[in-house]
Amino acid sequence: MKTLAELQAIRDRMKDTVNLRSGSGSIRAVVGMATCGIAAGARPVLAALVEEVSRLGLTDKVTVTQTGCIGICRYEPIVEVYEADKEKVTYVKMTAEKARRIAEEHLQGGKVVEEYTIGAVENA
Amino acid sequence: MIRSHVLICGGTGCTSSGSMNVKAKLEEELAAKGLSGEIKVVQTGCFGLCALGPVMIVYPEGTFYSHVTPEDVPEIVEEHLLKGRIVTRLEYKEGAELTQPGENVSLNDTDFYKSQLRVALRNCGVINPENIDEYIARDGYMALGKVLTEMTPDDVIQVLLDSGLRGRGGAGFPTGLKWKFAKGYDDDQKYVCCNADEGDPGAFMDRSVLEGDPHAVLEAMTIAGYTIGSSQGYIYVRAEYPIAVKRLQIAIDQAHEYGLLGDNILGTGFKFDIGLRLGAGAFVCGEETALMTSIEGNRGEPRPRPPFPAEKGLFRKPSILNNVETWANIPQIILKGADWFASMGTEKSKGTKVFALGGKIKHTGLVEIPMGTPLRQVIEEIGGGIPNGKKFKAAQTGGPSGGCIPASLIDTPLDYESMAAIGSIVGSGGLIVMDEDNCMVDIAKFFLKFTVDESCGKCTPCRIGTKRLLEILEKITSGKGTLEDIDKLEELCNYIKANALCGLGQTAPNPVLSTLRYFRDEYIAHVVEKRCPAGVCKDLLKFVVDKEKCIGCGMCMRNCPASAISKTDYVAPGHKLPSVEIDPDKCVKCGVCMGNCKFKAISKQ
Numbered sequence: 176m177k178t179l180a181e182l183q184a185i186r187d188r189m190k191d192t193v194n195l196r197s198g199s200g201s202i203r204a205v206v207g208m209a210t211c212g213i214a215a216g217a218r219p220v221l222a223a224l225v226e227e228v229s230r231l232g233l234t235d236k237v238t239v240t241q242t243g244c245i246g247i248c249r250y251e252p253i254v255e256v257y258e259a260d261k262e263k264v265t266y267v268k269m270t271a272e273k274a275r276r277i278a279e280e281h282l283q284g285g286k287v288v289e290e291y292t293i294g295a296v297e298n299a
Numbered sequence: 300m301i302r303s304h305v306l307i308c309g310g311t312g313c314t315s316s317g318s319m320n321v322k323a324k325l326e327e328e329l330a331a332k333g334l335s336g337e338i339k340v341v342q343t344g345c346f347g348l349c350a351l352g353p354v355m356i357v358y359p360e361g362t363f364y365s366h367v368t369p370e371d372v373p374e375i376v377e378e379h380l381l382k383g384r385i386v387t388r389l390e391y392k393e394g395a396e397l398t399q400p401g402e403n404v405s406l407n408d409t410d411f412y413k414s415q416l417r418v419a420l421r422n423c424g425v426i427n428p429e430n431i432d433e434y435i436a437r438d439g440y441m442a443l444g445k446v447l448t449e450m451t452p453d454d455v456i457q458v459l460l461d462s463g464l465r466g467r468g469g470a471g472f473p474t475g476l477k478w479k480f481a482k483g484y485d486d487d488q489k490y491v492c493c494n495a496d497e498g499d500p501g502a503f504m505d506r507s508v509l510e511g512d513p514h515a516v517l518e519a520m521t522i523a524g525y526t527i528g529s530s531q532g533y534i535y536v537r538a539e540y541p542i543a544v545k546r547l548q549i550a551i552d553q554a555h556e557y558g559l560l561g562d563n564i565l566g567t568g569f570k571f572d573i574g575l576r577l578g579a580g581a582f583v584c585g586e587e588t589a590l591m592t593s594i595e596g597n598r599g600e601p602r603p604r605p606p607f608p609a610e611k612g613l614f615r616k617p618s619i620l621n622n623v624e625t626w627a628n629i630p631q632i633i634l635k636g637a638d639w640f641a642s643m644g645t646e647k648s649k650g651t652k653v654f655a656l657g658g659k660i661k662h663t664g665l666v667e668i669p670m671g672t673p674l675r676q677v678i679e680e681i682g683g684g685i686p687n688g689k690k691f692k693a694a695q696t697g698g699p700s701g702g703c704i705p706a707s708l709i710d711t712p713l714d715y716e717s718m719a720a721i722g723s724i725v726g727s728g729g730l731i732v733m734d735e736d737n738c739m740v741d742i743a744k745f746f747l748k749f750t751v752d753e754s755c756g757k758c759t760p761c762r763i764g765t766k767r768l769l770e771i772l773e774k775i776t777s778g779k780g781t782l783e784d785i786d787k788l789e790e791l792c793n794y795i796k797a798n799a800l801c802g803l804g805q806t807a808p809n810p811v812l813s814t815l816r817y818f819r820d821e822y823i824a825h826v827v828e829k830r831c832p833a834g835v836c837k838d839l840l841k842f843v844v845d846k847e848k849c850i851g852c853g854m855c856m857r858n859c860p861a862s863a864i865s866k867t868d869y870v871a872p873g874h875k876l877p878s879v880e881i882d883p884d885k886c887v888k889c890g891v892c893m894g895n896c897k898f899k900a901i902s903k904q
Contacts (some may be wrong), residue, residue, distance in 0.1 A: 177557045177558050177559070177565065178565060178566045179444040179448060179565050179566075182435060182440055182441070182444060182557075182565070183441075185432055185435045185436075186435050186436055186438065186439075186441070188432075189432045189433060189435060189436030190436050192301070192433070192436060193425070193426065193433055193436040193437060195301070195303075195304050195358050195359055196304055196306065196358045196359075196425055205383075206383070207383075208381065208382045208383040208384075209382055209383075209384070210382070212382075213381070213382065221302065222300065222302075222337065225300050225301075225302040225337070226300045229300060238359045239302060239359070240303075240359050240360055240383065241382065241383025242383045242384075243382060243383055243384040
């Protein structure tokens, strides 16, 4: 037998799961998952992003998804972050470690991790 | 960690087109690629786009794939689920504006979905109906919790009255009022019943709710039990809906396990249980008193009213009976409030209505729209219009109990009052679209055949009256009718309407009356000119050869099953061989000759 409080606990636990289906959050983090991306290690990056977003409780706000070839294969794995009314941020040469930092600082904290962006890497 | 959900429709439509094979193949492919741990496959209820089945939707992108076969699955897994490249050849995107080629299209942007408003169908195609946790995640059973802990029965009735919810089974009786009457009668036992005996040809919205969101019905019935003071509910569902029956049983078992049905619901001491009763396929059992008689174990026949079921219903105890779609609206009205519900629809018809689109329409399927949406929008925009470039002629609403809406009234809003004003009804929500190739007398005959078969035989006006109506219609379509017959038809219709015992008989003449009202010229053409304008009624058809166009190739002669075609002496100018002619006495009007003629020399008149 369940009480109303237990019911609410089930709802809160399940909400993240079902929210995935109500469409996109206001922030979209897109991982390039073409052959080049996968070869360069995009899968662990994607997995790390998904895990972090869930751990930080950002599933309402952030949608993690994949896309095809972005066209700059030498910079793969690539993660692009889209947010309404803001300029797109492109992170390049990602690793699972870097992805975790982006989840925490950018997706949660709202602060772009400058050193991983394409601009910083290109000029280095 | 799950990063993506793949939803596959497990409704009756998609199951019939093979969605379960697609699901099996998908699970196999995901396992082979080692993706089972990050991609979840969910079997859901109906998405509404049954003509496009099997359908699949991939989240978080919300990509909608149609006509998916098991052979397509490896490509979807490899390209989309692994690499994130949408398989555009399978993607459904009609009407959605693409800003760049290959862009992902969300289902909500397509013409079919963008003007829909999903209330009763909100969970259909979104949750796994066999998993109570997914229903709870979408605020399931929260309305029940609110009712049991914060509201009195009178509060519940007031919310329903204020919301303006009316019965979705067809008659449109205010739901709150029904509950109020039943609550007003004191008795040791009362009953809550759900009418899931959906029988109108072409209607399948109740089935889709039961298959896609069974817990919503259980929750609403439990709320009703608390409100009117009942501890027992029954769902009367047709045995022809095996998937619905199975999912209802699973839902009832899960609700028991969670203590949401049974002796001490949510620890409040309230007691309620629900049993399933299977109907054996009699249309009349969708009538409330016949349904209750059938649950009692007797032959499904209606009884005279009054007494109304609110006073003496099931087992002669105070009872309420609501339709599946009505039930599906109730938990959300409780949670979101009467004002929210009343903000949708028209002044007297509140909320939304689900329509089952069928017939000569591109997007056969289920649509839920605010009450008062014009028929034109449903047909042209959501339904995608009439296929093959044909012209819209009429739409039949309410199945055999309803009437037709002619093309001239296509801007009529779909709500209770507007439908009644033009001689039709909203009905349960079947919406059958007809084009110029449909004969309206034939349509009336089709529905009359149905009611003659389904009349239970208890009262004379229905048993004999509908049979006589059908005989007159058959006389007219076979070319033996007179103008007097048309008057007789009308007189008999009005007599049956006024005298039949139950809703079945009282509404059976509606298809005849409304086609007479809007397409009387077609009846007259059948009777006076002995001609069927749409070319449907075989007895009135004549196949003729245009001798100037016929080159005498003999293709038609060789293919005629009745040897009704022979050569003539006439050779048209410019042709070498004599033309043919058709002997009307031998012709069986199969149309094979017309289909075989490459020179369009044969036509039907």
